[in-house]
Amino acid sequence: MIPSALNALLVPGTDDDIAAAYQSFAERARSAVFGFEDEVALLDIETTGFDCERDAVIEVAAAVMRGCDVVERYSTLVDPGCPIPPEITALTGIADGDVAGAPSLDEALASLATLVGERDIVAHNADFDRDFLTLRGRPATFSGEWLDTLELSRIALPRLRSHRLSDLAEAFGAGTPSHRAADDVEALSSVWRVLLVALADLAPAILRNLVGISPQVNWPLRGPLAHILRGTGGAHSDLRALRSGRTTKSSGAQLVDAFECELTRCDRDAVAKAFGPDGLAAAMYCDYEHRGEQREMADAVARALGDGRHLAVEAGTGVGKSLAYLVPAARFALDNGVGVGIATKTNALMDQLVYGELPALAEAMGEGLRRVALKGYEHYLCLRKLERAIAQQPEDRAVIGVLACLLSWVNQSSWGDLDSVNVHWPRRLKQDLACSVADCTRKKCRYYPGLCYLHGIRRRAASAHIVVTNHSLLFRDVVAEGGILPPIRHWIVDEAHGVESEAR
Numbered sequence: 179m180i181p182s183a184l185n186a187l188l189v190p191g192t193d194d195d196i197a198a199a200y201q202s203f204a205e206r207a208r209s210a211v212f213g214f215e216d217e218v219a220l221l222d223i224e225t226t227g228f229d230c231e232r233d234a235v236i237e238v239a240a241a242v243m244r245g246c247d248v249v250e251r252y253s254t255l256v257d258p259g260c261p262i263p264p265e266i267t268a269l270t271g272i273a274d275g276d277v278a279g280a281p282s283l284d285e286a287l288a289s290l291a292t293l294v295g296e297r298d299i300v301a302h303n304a305d306f307d308r309d310f311l312t313l314r315g316r317p318a319t320f321s322g323e324w325l326d327t328l329e330l331s332r333i334a335l336p337r338l339r340s341h342r343l344s345d346l347a348e349a350f351g352a353g354t355p356s357h358r359a360a361d362d363v364e365a366l367s368s369v370w371r372v373l374l375v376a377l378a379d380l381a382p383a384i385l386r387n388l389v390g391i392s393p394q395v396n397w398p399l400r401g402p403l404a405h406i407l408r409g410t411g412g413a414h415s416d417l418r419a420l421r422s423g424r425t426t427k428s429s430g431a432q433l434v435d436a437f438e439c440e441l442t443r444c445d446r447d448a449v450a451k452a453f454g455p456d457g458l459a460a461a462m463y464c465d466y467e468h469r470g471e472q473r474e475m476a477d478a479v480a481r482a483l484g485d486g487r488h489l490a491v492e493a494g495t496g497v498g499k500s501l502a503y504l505v506p507a508a509r510f511a512l513d514n515g516v517g518v519g520i521a522t523k524t525n526a527l528m529d530q531l532v533y534g535e536l537p538a539l540a541e542a543m544g545e546g547l548r549r550v551a552l553k554g555y556e557h558y559l560c561l562r563k564l565e566r567a568i569a570q571q572p573e574d575r576a577v578i579g580v581l582a583c584l585l586s587w588v589n590q591s592s593w594g595d596l597d598s599v600n601v602h603w604p605r606r607l608k609q610d611l612a613c614s615v616a617d618c619t620r621k622k623c624r625y626y627p628g629l630c631y632l633h634g635i636r637r638r639a640a641s642a643h644i645v646v647t648n649h650s651l652l653f654r655d656v657v658a659e660g661g662i663l664p665p666i667r668h669w670i671v672d673e674a675h676g677v678e679s680e681a682r
Contacts, residue, residue: 184349189598190533192337193424196590199379200335204350207371208246212378212409217244218325219294220370221301222362223310224270226258230309234258236272238286238311239359240293241367243300248367252293253360255280270357287311291319298322298401300370302343302362323398327366327373329579330399332601333388334376336587339600343369377403382410383420384589388582392571397578417565420589421629432640436516436667443484444510449476452505459501461542462535472498480506483518483668490674500531503670504539504644508547510668511643519645519666521652523673523680525553525597528646536644550635550642552663554651555613557595558632559584561625563611576604584611593635640664649680 188197221240227233239253255272257280267273281289290311301307304326312319331341338345343365344355352368355361377385385407389400452458453473460466475491482489483506493499507518522528532551540547568581580601587599596612613632620626620633627633639645645666652669655662671677 187338187340187345187349189337189339189594189600190529191594191598193590193592196337200337200376203372203375203379204352204368207350207368207375210371210375210378211245212374212406216405217242217249217297218300218370219243219297219322220363220366221290221294221299221307222359222366223307224266224272224357224359225310226260226262226266228306230306230313233310234260235283235286235310236262236266236277237270237359238283238290239363240290241363242293242297243367243370246371248364250293251360251363252289253363254286254289256283256286257281258283272358283311287319294320294322296321298325298398300325300327300366302326302366302369303328323401325398325402327370330373330377330402331369332579332583333399333403333586334373334380336583336599337590341600346372374402374406377406378409380586381420381423381589382407384586385410387417387420387568387585391568391581391585392573392578394571395573395575395578397575399579399582417561417568417585417588418624418629420585421561421625424589424592425629425634433515433517433643433664435665436514437665439514439516441484441486441514441516444480444506445513446477446480446484449480449506449509452476452509458505458539458542462501462538469496469498472502475499475502476506479503479670480509483507483510500535500672501539503672504531504535507668507670508539508543508644512543512545512547516668517639517642517645517664517666519647519652519663519669521647521649521669521671521677523649523676525557525648527672528553528648529597531646536646547644548642549644549646550639552636552639552645552647552651553595553597554648554654555615555618555632556609557597558613558630558635559588559596559599559611560613560617560632561588561630562619562623563617564588567611574604576602577607580604580607593631593638595631636662636664649677653681 184200219240219242223235224237225233225235235256236258237255241248242250255277257277262272262274299320299322301324304324308324328341331346343362346369347353347355347365350372352372353365355365385403389403389407450473453468453476471493475493478489478491479502511518520531528551532549536549564584572578580603583601596608627637645664651662
């Protein structure tokens with residue numbers, strides 16, 4: 179079973195084998211050997227603020243790590259030469275009296291330089307620490323590379339919602355960061371090992387592609403990636419082959435068009451039973467409470483689907499409207515072998531249905547309920563554009579980091595969209611890599627249709643019992659005369675009070 183903190187951090191829809199691999203990282207990190215055991219120096223600082231030109235350092239901590247072991251530590255408070263803001267004292271517990279008589283930053287740096295030597299420095303959001311320690315006209319104190327574990331975690335663990343040090347530490351049992359430098363270094367030492375294990379778990383072909391991005395650029399993370407690669411002997415592989423290895427080839431038989439078959443009425447007794455003490459709803463939620471309005475709404479939806487008529491429902495907060503329409507919709511779809519569409523107002527509600535309520539309902543029903551979420555073109559990564567962006571060998575290190583994250587994400591994601599990729603996007607890069615109607619070459623593209631995140635998921639929608647989309651895409655399909663969505667004849671429009679303006 180995946181620990182709750184890690185499970186909460188995983189992006190919904192993560193493939194089971196990837197989730198299981200993430201679960202194993204913490205235990206494996208305690209003893210893993212990677213074929214290189216270079217010493218690194220881990221570092222963290224606390225400051226009076228975020229501006230390295232105006233604010234000052236108040237604490238420095240570092241540790242030297244060899245393999246699994248921390249072999250040397252250093253920690254000191256630093257006199258900033260100015261009052262510590264109250265909000266910083268509240269955050270760190272460090273007050274003016276604590277730093278009175280402490281070493282100056284230059285004195286602390288001298289001791290720190292002795293500890294670090296020529297080793298590479300590992301820090302979370304390394305630019306922040308480096309700027310505070312090396313700006314203001316100071317000579318270069320450190321000769322090693324600065325390795326940013328924030329950027330590295332996005333490459334090694336692309337299926338996580340957050341890559342903050344505190345979240346990573348909690349998810350992998352790596353101590354408790356406390357906004358004190360020494361505690362954060364201890365947590366970082368464990369997170370660093372987890373990241374190395376996660377990198378070593380990547381396919382050798384992925385590692386080789388990561389190392390090969392823009393070789394002319396001095397990208398600090400190329401070093402640890404190359405170290406890991408040397409222990410694997412990975413072969414060359416292009417993006418299409420990497421995608422093929424992750425894509426599932428079968429998604430079930432294509433469903434029939436409801437206009438071309440004789441439909442059976444929804445079993446209203448089965449729907450009513452679902453909301454009873456021992457029904458589906460109780461199996462889905464341990465704290466489920468019976469609500470008469472919810473059962474009444476579910477029955478109305480079941481009757482409308484069976485009779486082929488329109489229905490408008492208005493219900494207050496707390497009724498449980500989504501479950502009230504999901505149960506009869508799923509029952510109708512399964513009984514007739516047809517698809518039922520659900521259009522929501524927002525993509526956030528789409529994700530809640532597809533990755534929250536529908537999986538729970540499918541498990542409770544135990545009948546192979548297939549479901550798919552569909553968004554517009556601009557939400558999906560275009561693999562042809564990603565391949566082209568990598569081939570152009572960008573010079574910007576921020577762009578290189580995002581491309582590396584996307585390569586790893588592709589290898590770990592059968593399906594999904596760019597909304598689930600937790601990176602800081604450089605200007606316009608997301609738009610440049612997203613699918614678009616104008617740029618899509620369809621049959622001329624070597625990823626079309628089954629390997630494409632956009633067209634592949636649309637093909638899978640043809641075999642899904644429940645297809646969830648948003649109002650916008652529903653009406654785009656109307657304009658396109660059915661050229662976008664499968665031939666779905668039964669639609670549930672959630673939050674329909676906003677649908678008229680969306681249609682316009």
